[in-house]
Amino acid sequence: MKNKSENTRRSFLAKGLAAAFLASACNTKSNPFQPEDSVEPSGEKVRLLSVDGEIIEVDKAFLKPVPELPKISNESERIGIPDKKLVMVIDLSRCKNLKKCQEACNHMHHVHPGQSWIKVYGMKDADHTAPYWQPTTCMHCDEPPCVKVCPVDATFKRQDGAVLIDSDRCIGCRFCMAACPYSTRVFNWEEPLIPLEIAKQEYHCETSVPQKKGTVGKCDFCPDMVRQGELPHCVSACPNGVFFFGDMYEDSVTNGAETFRFTELIRDKAGYRLMEDLGTKPSVYYLPPVNRNFPYETGLKNEPDPTEASNHH
Amino acid sequence: MNITSNIKREKIVQELSPKTFSKIGVYWVIALSIVCLIGLFAYIRQLNKGLVVTNMGDYVSWGIYISNFVFFVAISLVGSLITAIFRLANIEWSKPLTRIAEIIAVSAIFLASLIIIVDMGRPERLLNLALHPRLQSPIMWDVVVIGTYLIISVLLLYFPMIPDLKLLSKANTAVRRTWPQGIYKFLSSFWTGSSEQRKNNGHSITILSILIIPVAFCIHTVTSWLFATTYRPGWDSTNFGAYFVSGAFLVGAGGVVIAMYVIRRAYQLEHYITEAHFDRMGKAVVLLCFLYLYFNINEYLVPAFKMKKPEEAHLTQLFAGSFAPMFWFAVIVGMLVPILILINKWGRSPGWAFAASIMVVIGAWFKRYLIVTPTLLHPLLPMRDVPERFKHYFPSWEEWAIAMGSLAGAMLIITLFVRFFPIIPIQETITGHDEEEEKLI
Ligand code: SF4
Numbered sequence: 001m002k003n004k005s006e007n008t009r010r011s012f013l014a015k016g017l018a019a020a021f022l023a024s025a026c027n028t029k030s031n032p033f034q035p036e037d038s039v040e041p042s043g044e045k046v047r048l049l050s051v052d053g054e055i056i057e058v059d060k061a062f063l064k065p066v067p068e069l070p071k072i073s074n075e076s077e078r079i080g081i082p083d084k085k086l087v088m089v090i091d092l093s094r095c096k097n098l099k100k101c102q103e104a105c106n107h108m109h110h111v112h113p114g115q116s117w118i119k120v121y122g123m124k125d126a127d128h129t130a131p132y133w134q135p136t137t138c139m140h141c142d143e144p145p146c147v148k149v150c151p152v153d154a155t156f157k158r159q160d161g162a163v164l165i166d167s168d169r170c171i172g173c174r175f176c177m178a179a180c181p182y183s184t185r186v187f188n189w190e191e192p193l194i195p196l197e198i199a200k201q202e203y204h205c206e207t208s209v210p211q212k213k214g215t216v217g218k219c220d221f222c223p224d225m226v227r228q229g230e231l232p233h234c235v236s237a238c239p240n241g242v243f244f245f246g247d248m249y250e251d252s253v254t255n256g257a258e259t260f261r262f263t264e265l266i267r268d269k270a271g272y273r274l275m276e277d278l279g280t281k282p283s284v285y286y287l288p289p290v291n292r293n294f295p296y297e298t299g300l301k302n303e304p305d306p307t308e309a310s311n312h313h
Numbered sequence: 314m315n316i317t318s319n320i321k322r323e324k325i326v327q328e329l330s331p332k333t334f335s336k337i338g339v340y341w342v343i344a345l346s347i348v349c350l351i352g353l354f355a356y357i358r359q360l361n362k363g364l365v366v367t368n369m370g371d372y373v374s375w376g377i378y379i380s381n382f383v384f385f386v387a388i389s390l391v392g393s394l395i396t397a398i399f400r401l402a403n404i405e406w407s408k409p410l411t412r413i414a415e416i417i418a419v420s421a422i423f424l425a426s427l428i429i430i431v432d433m434g435r436p437e438r439l440l441n442l443a444l445h446p447r448l449q450s451p452i453m454w455d456v457v458v459i460g461t462y463l464i465i466s467v468l469l470l471y472f473p474m475i476p477d478l479k480l481l482s483k484a485n486t487a488v489r490r491t492w493p494q495g496i497y498k499f500l501s502s503f504w505t506g507s508s509e510q511r512k513n514n515g516h517s518i519t520i521l522s523i524l525i526i527p528v529a530f531c532i533h534t535v536t537s538w539l540f541a542t543t544y545r546p547g548w549d550s551t552n553f554g555a556y557f558v559s560g561a562f563l564v565g566a567g568g569v570v571i572a573m574y575v576i577r578r579a580y581q582l583e584h585y586i587t588e589a590h591f592d593r594m595g596k597a598v599v600l601l602c603f604l605y606l607y608f609n610i611n612e613y614l615v616p617a618f619k620m621k622k623p624e625e626a627h628l629t630q631l632f633a634g635s636f637a638p639m640f641w642f643a644v645i646v647g648m649l650v651p652i653l654i655l656i657n658k659w660g661r662s663p664g665w666a667f668a669a670s671i672m673v674v675i676g677a678w679f680k681r682y683l684i685v686t687p688t689l690l691h692p693l694l695p696m697r698d699v700p701e702r703f704k705h706y707f708p709s710w711e712e713w714a715i716a717m718g719s720l721a722g723a724m725l726i727i728t729l730f731v732r733f734f735p736i737i738p739i740q741e742t743i744t745g746h747d748e749e750e751e752k753l754i
């Protein structure tokens with residue numbers, strides 16, 4: 001199993017070198033190494049510096065524009081987006097364990113296979129209470145226990161409320177994982193399985209890409225999307241509109257289709273936060289699973305082992 | 314000084330000088346080196362592949378490395394107990410044991426520092442601790458106090474040894490000329506033995522002995538805070554500092570008894586490490602056993618009385634679940650049986666005390682494992698959406714190899730020290746004898 005993945009990586013490398021001049025860091029879903037046969041050579045050549053430092057000539061028609069890269073410095077990534085206080089509301093009455101949020105998140109952040117930043121729990125609080133599905137992201141606490149314990153400031157809290165990770169600085173001590181009561185952090189135990197072109201990119205705290213071996217990773221609230229005026233991947237991926245995202249200062253949250261006043265929504269629907277008693281002050285709020293759109297059981301389809309889901313407390 | 318005391322002096326120097334190993338000693342060193350090398354090999358694998366060679370996962374994110382680290386920090390505390398506390402309390406009988414205790418402390422704290430680097434996902438970024446330090450992190454406190462403790466311990470090993478080194482370097486007829494003599498010479502080159510130097514040295518040792526006590530309490534208290542500052546059931550305890558420190562004194566004292574026994578046998582030091590020493594150390598161990606038992610009762614019985622929801626799964630697994638055999642082993646073999654043995658006069662004879670101390674130390678090693686791992690298997694939210702193998706933990710062969718390699722490494726350091734340096738303070742023994750004689754006259 002391990003051998004196989006190494007092999008594919010090696011052949012990846014070979015292909016990657018061959019196509020290095022084309023491998024402008026891009027985010028397209030199609031295979032970037034496949035020469036597009038629809039492109040007609042224009043005859044006009046351009047000189048380029050390859051990643052190996054060689055000067056090479058390429059037909060202009062083969063060049064693709066480099067998609068927008070975050071050009072924010074590490075310093076400003078550590079400060080955050082000015083005049084915003086990011087907040088999320090998760091409506092438990094709408095969740096049916098579709099895990100589209102998880103899929104989108106893992107895909108967009110190139111999370112190592114098997115691991116997930118978003119987890120969807122099948123919860124059952126007590127013997128006679130009803131079970132429900134509970135997606136969790138990072139809580140982006142205002143009193144983040146993980147930030148308190150990090151010895152090198154690799155995990156930090158920003159002005160806009162996001163708790164981010166600098167994977168270029170993390171020493172991999174995993175104290176933050178022990179400290180997080182929500183078990184939200186995952187660790188890159190091995191070289192994460194990432195397409196070469198992504199792995200080559202420079203790491204940015206706001207995109208959390210690429211994940212690096214020996215460092216921690218977790219949900220980042222997608223501040224890169226926020227900067228572009230878009231919603232985090234989980235929010236836009238959920239067909240049931242479970243996730244609302246917004247800005248506390250504007251007092252509004254939206255799932256793309258509906259927009260609410262944050263304070264009203266939380267007041268009217270009796271919103272709450274997880275483990276309030278710990279004093280971590282999460283930025284993620286939950287709306288209780290009442291008047292549910294789907295019965296709990298519909299979500300069991302998506303369970304690898306349906307018996308397991310309702311077993312815990 | 315009269316002739317008889319001169320002869321006596323010669324005899325002491327001869328008996329206490331480091332000696333070459335017997336066959337068993339050589340095999341012992343070879344065996345330890347092999348275990349170390351296997352550990353090194355495993356670590357190279359880990360460096361290449363990443364921590365994936367371990368069986369840790371996103372839930373059990375700290376495993377045997379960390380419990381081994383805690384074990385090393387614990388056992389290193391003994392240096393301060395015997396060297397500093399006993400010295401300051403003017404306890405005469407412990408004098409021949411001080412160096413044994415101190416070398417255990419130095420080697421253990423050194424290996425603790427190594428093993429914590431082994432646990433890091435990015436060991437090459439170690440310097441980030443100096444480049445981007447954040448003082449509010451308990452890890453930072455640990456780095457500071459462990460570093461300080463290591464330095465003070467080395468000095469506390471070295472300073473009292475200077476006169477001995479001088480003695481040995483002076484190609485005494487009794488000492489065979491061997492290569493370490495150059496080292497003795499170098500390390501004691503400035504020592505003239507003048508009364509002023511002796512006074513200064515005595516002062517420095519006293520100051521270090523005082524300094525090391527708070528630092529020693531710190532290293533283990535701060536190590537306990539790596540756990541106690543989190544919210545997890547089993548770690549979220551205000552008892553942790555005292556619980557760790559008392560356990561540390563216990564395992565350290567046990568370690569000293571083991572070393573005493575082995576060194577005494579190997580070097581025929583029955584005149585210097587006497588039955589009375591075992592008797593007294595045995596009493597110390599039994600006292601510390603009771604103390605540790607007391608903190609254990611606090612640590613487990615109080616939460617068990619309440620059985621708060623998050624604690625329940627954790628405690629049940631310890632008391633009656635999959636960790637129960639290990640848990641009761643640590644309690645019974647690590648504390649109760651040693652108490653039952655050592656509380657008797659016969660139990661404090663060298664052989665029995667040795668056996669009881671081995672139980673204490675092995676029990677203590679498993680105890681550290683029990684402190685680290687089971688808690689991580691009971692997160693506050695249930696385990697979810699991870700690969701199946703992350704839901705349980707048993708160390709991989711690489712982890713075992715590295716952990717055992719580190720234990721062997723510590724023993725190797727102690728063994729080599731005993732081989733090349735006087736393990737019983739020579740000068741102090743001579744002075745002690747002279748004083749005794751003067752008293753007699
Ligand atoms: S694992 Fe990385 S982010 Fe977490 S506490 Fe250690 S250095 Fe900080």
